[in-house]
Amino acid sequence: FCPPPPRPAFNKPAAALCLCLSLVARHMVGIYHQNIKPLHHPHGPPLSHSSGVRARQEQVPFVLVEDDAFFEESIAPLLGKHVTLSSVSDATTLTSGAADAPGLTGKASRGRPEAGAPSWKGEAPRRISKLSASAAVVPLAEVEAGSCGSKAAACSRLSRLAVDSKGNSGSEFAAPPGVVLPFGTMELALEAGGHASAFRDLLSQLDDMLREPEDDPRNARLARLCEEVQGLILNSSKLPDEVIKALQDSLPADSPVIARSSANVEDLAGLSGAGLYDSIPGIDPSSATSLQRGIALVWASLFSRRAVLSRGAGGIPSQAAAMAVLLQPQLCPDLSFVLHTAHPVTRDAGVMWAEVAPGQGEILATGSRGAAWRMEIGKAGDTLRMLSFANFSTAWLVARGTGKGGVATLAPTTVDYSSQALSGSEEARAQLSRRLLGVGAALEAEMGGAQDVEGCIAAGQLYIVQTRPQP
CATH class of the missing domain: 3.30.1490.20 (ATP-grasp fold, A domain)
Incomplete structure (x- = not known):
C-alpha cells in the first residue's frame, strides 16, 4: 500500500484516487485520509465480501481491475493527474479531467443509519467485575x-x-x-x-x-x-x-x-x-x-x-x-453463502444478491482468486438470474491440530466441480434460491430492514451464523 502524503490543508473538499497494491489495503478504506478513494490493483487479491461491506459503509467506489493490459495502457498513464472515476453496475470508466472538474468530493461518511442496529454513542461497555x-x-x-x-x-x-x-x-x-x-x-x-x-x-x-x-x-x-x-x-x-x-x-x-x-x-x-x-x-x-x-x-x-x-x-x-x-x-459446511436482502449495487429492495462457495465461508472474505456462484433473486415471482458460476480451485476445510497452541488452521482442498450440484443442476440452483429467498425475507421482516446475512448448508440443513444491517 502506498503510504499517504502529508494531509494537505484543503480549501474545499477534494479527492484522491488510491491504488491499493496489497492485501492489507482492502481493510484500509477511509483510514488514511477522509478523501482517499481506493482503486484496486490488478495484481492484488480479488474484491472480497468484507471489502465490499467496508466500501459501501464508507460510501466510496471500490473497483477491481483484473485486465493487466488495461491497467498498463489506461490507468498507469493517469498517475498523478486529475481524473474522473465513474462506476455503475454494468460499467466503469476512468478518464482524465481538468483540475477544477467536478469529481469525487466530500468527506467519507461513517455510513447511513440502518434499521434495527444500535449506533456508536460512546457509552461505556458493561464489563464484569469478577472472573468467576x-x-x-x-x-x-x-x-x-x-x-x-x-x-x-x-x-x-x-x-x-x-x-x-x-x-x-x-x-x-x-x-x-x-x-x-x-x-x-x-x-x-x-x-x-x-x-x-x-x-x-x-x-x-x-x-x-x-x-x-x-x-x-x-x-x-x-x-x-x-x-x-x-x-x-x-x-x-x-x-x-x-x-x-x-x-x-x-x-x-x-x-x-x-x-x-x-x-x-x-x-x-x-x-x-x-x-x-x-x-x-x-x-x-x-x-x-x-x-x-x-x-x-x-x-x-x-x-x-x-x-x-x-x-x-x-x-x-x-x-x-x-x-x-x-x-x-464449528460447522463443517458443504456450501457457505453471503446473502444481501437488498441488491448491494443497485439498491433495489426487490432483488436479493447471494454469493455461494464450496466449503468454509472464509474463501468469500479472504480475497482468494476465483468466482463464487453469484445469484440475483427476485422477491416478486421468485426469479433467479445466475451472474457467475463458482470456479475457486480450492475449498477451505478445518485441519485440526496444525496450528500454534493446538489451534487448527484452514487447509485448502481441491474442488471437483463435476460433483457440485449448483454447477450442473438448474433444479439445485432453483431450490437453493428459494430457500435463501424464504429465510432472507423472514430475517428482513424480523430485523426491521435489509440484512447482510452469512450462513451455510451442512448435511442438508441451512444454518444462519450471522446477520447484520446491510450498509
Whole structure:
C-alpha cells in the first residue's frame, strides 16, 4: 500500500484516487485520509465480501481491475493527474479531467443509519467485575448487547428465531448454540497476572499517538506499539481453571469450536467493522491450551494496527473498545453463502444478491482468486438470474491440530466441480434460491430492514451464523 502524503490543508473538499497494491489495503478504506478513494490493483487479491461491506459503509467506489493490459495502457498513464472515476453496475470508466472538474468530493461518511442496529454513542461497555465461572461464561440465550456486543446479541436472537422457524417449510433455518465471554473478561485475565496497569498504560499511549501528526516515523511507532499490546494479551492473559472448565462443560466435546469476535465497536449502524477482528476456527475444546490460545487471539485482534487506525478514523479511542468472545461449535459446511436482502449495487429492495462457495465461508472474505456462484433473486415471482458460476480451485476445510497452541488452521482442498450440484443442476440452483429467498425475507421482516446475512448448508440443513444491517 502506498503510504499517504502529508494531509494537505484543503480549501474545499477534494479527492484522491488510491491504488491499493496489497492485501492489507482492502481493510484500509477511509483510514488514511477522509478523501482517499481506493482503486484496486490488478495484481492484488480479488474484491472480497468484507471489502465490499467496508466500501459501501464508507460510501466510496471500490473497483477491481483484473485486465493487466488495461491497467498498463489506461490507468498507469493517469498517475498523478486529475481524473474522473465513474462506476455503475454494468460499467466503469476512468478518464482524465481538468483540475477544477467536478469529481469525487466530500468527506467519507461513517455510513447511513440502518434499521434495527444500535449506533456508536460512546457509552461505556458493561464489563464484569469478577472472573468467576458464573460471571464469565454467559449462555447464548442470556446474552445482552451492552455486556456481550451486538454480534453475540444478534446470534442470540437468531437462535430464538431458528426455534420459531421450525416447521415453516419456506423459511426454516438452524443456528448454532454457544456461550460468550463478556466484556471485561480480557482485562480481568490480565489483572490476575498483575498486568492490568501495563495494559492501561499501553492503551493510553495508543490514543495519544493517534493524535500526533501522521508521518512515517509515527506510523512505525504505532505498529510497534500495537504489536506490544497484542503480545501482552497473548502471553500474559490467563483464564482461571474454573472458567475453562465451565466452557468445556458448555461446549460439545466431539466437535471443534470457533471463537468469534463480538466487540462493542462492530456490527453497529454505520460501523460494521467487517473484516477488522478475527475469528479463530478449529479450536479443540478438550484442550485448555487450545481454548486459552484461541480466545486470546480474538482479544488481541482488537488492537491490530488496522483495527486501531480504523477506530481512530471514526474518533473512537482504544480505551473505549471492548471485546467479548462468542464460542460456538464449528460447522463443517458443504456450501457457505453471503446473502444481501437488498441488491448491494443497485439498491433495489426487490432483488436479493447471494454469493455461494464450496466449503468454509472464509474463501468469500479472504480475497482468494476465483468466482463464487453469484445469484440475483427476485422477491416478486421468485426469479433467479445466475451472474457467475463458482470456479475457486480450492475449498477451505478445518485441519485440526496444525496450528500454534493446538489451534487448527484452514487447509485448502481441491474442488471437483463435476460433483457440485449448483454447477450442473438448474433444479439445485432453483431450490437453493428459494430457500435463501424464504429465510432472507423472514430475517428482513424480523430485523426491521435489509440484512447482510452469512450462513451455510451442512448435511442438508441451512444454518444462519450471522446477520447484520446491510450498509
